[in-house]
Amino acid sequence: MNIIIIEDELRTAKSLENIIRAIKPEAKITGQYQSIESSVEALSEGAQPDLVFMDVQLADGLCFEIFKAVKVTCPVVFCTAFDEYSLEAFKNNGVDYVLKPFSKDDIKDALRKVDELKNFFQQKTTPDIEELLSRLSPSGGKTSFLVFRNQKYTTVHVDNIAYFYINFDATSIMCFDKQKFDVTQSLDQIAAAVSSKQFFRVNRQYLVNFKAIKEVEHYFLRKLHVKLVIETPEKLLINKEKSRNFLTWMEDR
Structure with a gap:
């Protein structure tokens, strides 16, 4: 398998190359590029x-x-620190969408998906469209989180979570009944794990449940002010670049 890496952070590109070589020793990295x-x-x-x-x-x-300038015929695994481009990624040959910082297991899962799709087309002359879409589409997301409080472990279902937020360098859960729990995962890891249809990363500090949104209003400098049914410690503001x-x-319900 011939692989190219398009990544402007040289350290990340090198780390990715090392992980790929460890997982697939037979793979060849035929090029690395840093720009469009x-x-x-x-x-x-x-x-x-x-x-x-x-x-x-x-x-x-x-x-x-890149896709507007040249035809890309092979599958693409997108790696990024931001989750808001997932829809666009899957429109452009995307077979997986890996959030940074990625792990060896993340890349291993991505390569597994590529192999599964390759085998899928080799085995079927007339692909089943629904089956193919199920392979390409992101999963429904994590459904619950394990929390520890008062010397006891319990699980919190995502439907009961109004929002996740960063609280003094730790990540916390705020439920609709106003119970608060701390979790060990980072907000980046949680955003990658939950359903992107149910939760949206409004800014670096908050990941909110669609059901928790009470209203949205225009704010200064073309920002949006998001008001939730549960009060938040700070105003939830979305910058103009992410507003659309x-x-x-x-709207996509």
Whole structure:
């Protein structure tokens, strides 16, 4: 398998290369590129691999510009620190969407999905569309979280969670009944685990449940102010760059 890596952080690119080589020793990394311009140039000159690992935010813009400039015929695994581009990723050859910081298991799962899809097409001359979509679509997400309080372990179902938030460098859960629990996972890890249809990362500190949203109003400098049915310690503000994605997410029910 020939693989190229498109990643503008050299340390991350090297780490990804080492993980891929450890999981698939037979794989060949045939190119590494840091920008849209260099990637388009390489792909235009015939450097079509079997698989691409691609960062979303590159030094000279979003990677989706690559697909507008050149035809990419192979599967793509997107790696990014942000979860709001998942829909666009799956429109552009995406077979997986890995959130940074990724682990060896994350990359292993992504490579497994690629192998499964390859076998799927080899075994079926007429693919079952519903089965294929189920393989490509992100999972329904984590349904509960294990919490520890008063020397006891218990689980909290995501439907009972109004929002997750960062509280003094720790991650906490706020439930609709106003119970608060601390969890060991980071907010990035939680955002990657729960359903993106049910929860939205409004900013770096808050991940909110759709059912918790009471109303949304325009705010200064084209931001949005999100009001929840449960009061939050700070105002929930969404910057203008993310506002459109948020409103689309709210409408997509």
